[in-house]
Amino acid sequence: xxxxxxxxxxxxxxxxxRRRRGRLRDTxxxxxxGGGGKAMRDLIDDVFxxxxxNALLASLDDQARIPLAELAACGxxxxxxxxSYVVDPLFFPGAxxxxxAVNGTxxxxxxxxxxxxxxxxxxxxEEGLEVATLRRxxxxxxxxxxxxxVAVVTGDTKVVPRGSxxxxxINTAGIGVIRAGLELDPSAVRAGDVILVNGLLGDHGxxxxxxxxxLALQSDIASDCQALNGLIDTLLEACPAVRCLRDATRxxxxxxxNEFALACGLCLHIEEKALPIREEVKGLCEILGLDPLYxxxxxxxxxxxxxxxxxxxxxxxxxxxxxxxxxxxGAVRATPPATVVMATFFGGERIVDMLVGEQLPRIC
Amino acid sequence: MKYVxxxxxxxxxxxxxxxxxxxxxxxxxxxxxxxxxxxxCGGHTHSIFKYGLETLLPEAIEFVHxxxxxxxxxxxxxxxxxxxxxxxxxxxxxxxxxxMRVPGSxxxxxxxxxEGADVRMVYSPLDALGIAKANPGKEVVxxxxxxxxxxxxxxxxILQAKRERIANFSVFCNHITIIPTIxxxxxxxxxxxxxxxxxxxxxxxxxxxxxxFICHHYRKPLVVAGFEPLDILQSIWMLLRQLAEGRCEVxxxxxxxxxxxxxxxxxxxxxxxxxxxEFFEWRGLGSIDHSGVRIRDAYAAFDAERRFSVPNLExxxxxxxQCGEVLKGMIKPRQCKVFxxxxxxxxxxxxxxxxxxxxxxxxxxxxxxQLGKARGQRSEPARGRARGMS
Numbered sequence: 233x234x235x236x237x238x239x240x241x242x243x244x245x246x247x248x249x250r251r252r253r254g255r256l257r258d259t260x261x262x263x264x265x266g267g268g269g270k271a272m273r274d275l276i277d278d279v280f281x282x283x284x285x286n287a288l289l290a291s292l293d294d295q296a297r298i299p300l301a302e303l304a305a306c307g308x309x310x311x312x313x314x315x316s317y318v319v320d321p322l323f324f325p326g327a328x329x330x331x332x333a334v335n336g337t338x339x340x341x342x343x344x345x346x347x348x349x350x351x352x353x354x355x356x357x358e359e360g361l362e363v364a365t366l367r368r369x370x371x372x373x374x375x376x377x378x379x380x381x382v383a384v385v386t387g388d389t390k391v392v393p394r395g396s397x398x399x400x401x402i403n404t405a406g407i408g409v410i411r412a413g414l415e416l417d418p419s420a421v422r423a424g425d426v427i428l429v430n431g432l433l434g435d436h437g438x439x440x441x442x443x444x445x446x447l448a449l450q451s452d453i454a455s456d457c458q459a460l461n462g463l464i465d466t467l468l469e470a471c472p473a474v475r476c477l478r479d480a481t482r483x484x485x486x487x488x489x490n491e492f493a494l495a496c497g498l499c500l501h502i503e504e505k506a507l508p509i510r511e512e513v514k515g516l517c518e519i520l521g522l523d524p525l526y527x528x529x530x531x532x533x534x535x536x537x538x539x540x541x542x543x544x545x546x547x548x549x550x551x552x553x554x555x556x557x558x559x560x561x562g563a564v565r566a567t568p569p570a571t572v573v574m575a576t577f578f579g580g581e582r583i584v585d586m587l588v589g590e591q592l593p594r595i596c
Numbered sequence: 597m598k599y600v601x602x603x604x605x606x607x608x609x610x611x612x613x614x615x616x617x618x619x620x621x622x623x624x625x626x627x628x629x630x631x632x633x634x635x636x637c638g639g640h641t642h643s644i645f646k647y648g649l650e651t652l653l654p655e656a657i658e659f660v661h662x663x664x665x666x667x668x669x670x671x672x673x674x675x676x677x678x679x680x681x682x683x684x685x686x687x688x689x690x691x692x693x694x695x696m697r698v699p700g701s702x703x704x705x706x707x708x709x710x711e712g713a714d715v716r717m718v719y720s721p722l723d724a725l726g727i728a729k730a731n732p733g734k735e736v737v738x739x740x741x742x743x744x745x746x747x748x749x750x751x752x753x754i755l756q757a758k759r760e761r762i763a764n765f766s767v768f769c770n771h772i773t774i775i776p777t778i779x780x781x782x783x784x785x786x787x788x789x790x791x792x793x794x795x796x797x798x799x800x801x802x803x804x805x806x807x808x809f810i811c812h813h814y815r816k817p818l819v820v821a822g823f824e825p826l827d828i829l830q831s832i833w834m835l836l837r838q839l840a841e842g843r844c845e846v847x848x849x850x851x852x853x854x855x856x857x858x859x860x861x862x863x864x865x866x867x868x869x870x871x872x873x874e875f876f877e878w879r880g881l882g883s884i885d886h887s888g889v890r891i892r893d894a895y896a897a898f899d900a901e902r903r904f905s906v907p908n909l910e911x912x913x914x915x916x917x918q919c920g921e922v923l924k925g926m927i928k929p930r931q932c933k934v935f936x937x938x939x940x941x942x943x944x945x946x947x948x949x950x951x952x953x954x955x956x957x958x959x960x961x962x963x964x965x966q967l968g969k970a971r972g973q974r975s976e977p978a979r980g981r982a983r984g985m986s
Binding site: 521 | 597600604606609610645646647648649651652719825941942952960961962
């Protein structure tokens with residue numbers, strides 16, 4: 233027995249009256265902006281929907297609906313990643329938390345061989361945050377997303393009482409599609425392969441360290457925060473035999489090299505004199521007793537490529553703005569197994585190990 | 597980097613190494629056994645490993661890694677005392693970065709911070725004084741550590757605090773002095789040291805005269821050395837030349853920084869604020885007479901030990917630790933029973949694994965390449981050598 237569903241009565245807006253986009257007039261975030269009412273609606277409308285400005289987000293449904301056909305046209309596997317951003321200070325030379333939140337997630341997708349397409353943006357705001365600060369961060373996210381060719385299509389906003397979070401935290405998740413047939417995998421690395429990086433190492437870590445301003449050192453060091461998907465497109469097109477890629481974020485290039493060494497069980501042998509490190513960054517590290525190889529980057533990748541493709545790969549990287557200073561930093565050897573070894577500038581050799589905790593400045 | 601790279605020039609290093617190899621052949625001791633040279637300072641230990649100097653020098657030269665890492669030799673009881681201060685309500689506890697991870701008997705400052713203590717990392721005691729000025733409602737305690745290198749800055753900060761009448765600032769003083777400890781090591785009967793690399797930064801403050809007894813009384817040559825690889829190689833060359841010529845003197849390689857007379861204003865500030873303790877406990881070495889300083893009565897208001905009740909805990913080093921034997925050059929880090937097993941940089945048992953300047957941590961982090969050993973196999977009591985410069 234079937235019963236025809238009766239149409240439910242619906243409250244209908246009078247003809248010709250469209251919902252107007254909310255305007256946020258407050259200067260500071262209050263708990264009411266997370267309360268689910270009009271204040272929250274105004275915040276989302278004005279700051280986020282207005283900022284990111286795309287049809288998928290503007291529908292303000294609880295989810296972004298992405299046609300599968302659109303994804304399938306880009307490759308044969310989905311790449312899905314998430315990352316949270318809690319940097320202090322929010323703004324520092326060269327970038328800010330917004331650019332970081334977009335580029336970091338874009339890069340996490342891209343180094344897996346995926347074309348990054350869609351991002352989410354969840355923010356946790358501390359009560360009392362200036363709205364102007366939030367707007368500035370969202371503008372920066374928007375610019376970074378446009379530069380990387382991705383769209384922020386869904387999001388969430390929470391406000392927590394003063395003291396429960398530090399100003400502003402962002403989480404972005406990202407979806408990308410991996411090119412058909414491409415398999416980037418550090419366990420595929422072979423002895424004889426060549427190790428490349430796309431430019432100067434340690435700038436981001438040094439810039440943030442310096443911006444925390446307890447050092448009172450003057451320098452022009454700026455974060456290298458940038459999206460790497462364009463560079464990776466160029467690289468993979470020129471050299472499809474690339475073994476693996478990874479962005480050298482927290483823990484720096486040293487950590488990525490160690491991860492590769494563990495995965496392939498071989499020796500990643502690098503040359504200290506080949507490492508591209510800015511004089512100012514070296515100086516900062518010298519003063520603090522830090523090692524620039526462990527400093528974070530936000531726009532640098534380590535690539536391992538077969539020896540016969542190394543020149544092509546390097547030339548391709550250098551042809552792209554994000555890889556202009558790309559260099560070869562070393563090669564893969566059979567022994568000692570699962571170890572990163574550095575030939576020092578001085579002529580000796582030493583192990584470059586995983587960092588134990590965080591790097592702490594030395595006493596004297 | 598200007599003024600730094602000059603001291604890391606591989607061509608000059610090669611030339612120096614050739615001269616050193618030639619000298620080794622002239623030294624009588626080297627025909628019987630390896631020459632043992634103690635680098636007193638943790639900064640030297642760090643450089644030796646960072647630049648792979650051990651792999652470059654001839655086999656006839658062995659380094660004995662001395663007690664000169666102030667973070668390493670801090671006894672557990674003092675760390676626990678510091679933790680009591682840090683967990684005192686209303687206290688902001690300020691410290692140099694590498695003291696954060698030093699394990700006390702139950703936890704480290706880093707763990708205390710995670711549990712809610714207000715522990716802040718500073719780059720100098722003046723930063724701590726700044727925090728005191730900015731937080732008049734709080735008590736700010738500075739965890740003062742180090743040899744004569746850092747003693748003057750603590751003394752100057754206390755003098756400034758007194759001048760500016762800052763009432764909420766005090767110092768938990770753990771400063772130590774290197775000379776009595778060198779003497780204690782020299783008095784040890786098992787000792788076979790042939791010479792010393794003197795600590796460059798300590799000497800910048802105290803000058804070179806305090807080391808003369810090492811030559812006069814113990815007949816061991818000493819060269820005050822800088823910290824760049826060429827500094828260290830040149831110092832070794834100077835030491836070998838003394839041995840080859842049968843001389844025994846205090847020489848100063850680090851002239852660009854160290855004046856033979858030391859730094860008078862710094863010494864006066866230290867003299868004004870500090871006095872010798874009867875004895876001080878060293879992790880790995882035990883109690884050594886007159887090896888630490890405390891704050892004088894005139895500055896008692898700035899002495900955290902008098903301002904707060906500090907339990908003065910005495911905690912014995914773990915029995916399995918052989919740090920003392922490593923410090924005296926009797927065994928190499930790798931020959932210690934717990935090295936790389938129970939004692940690693942993640943879970944340091946002994947003093948020498950605690951800071952990156954400790955000999956064991958340096959062995960663990962940097963060495964092992966020449967052994968051709970893989971990860972996890974570094975506890976072999978073997979010793980690899982002789983990898984020429986390429």
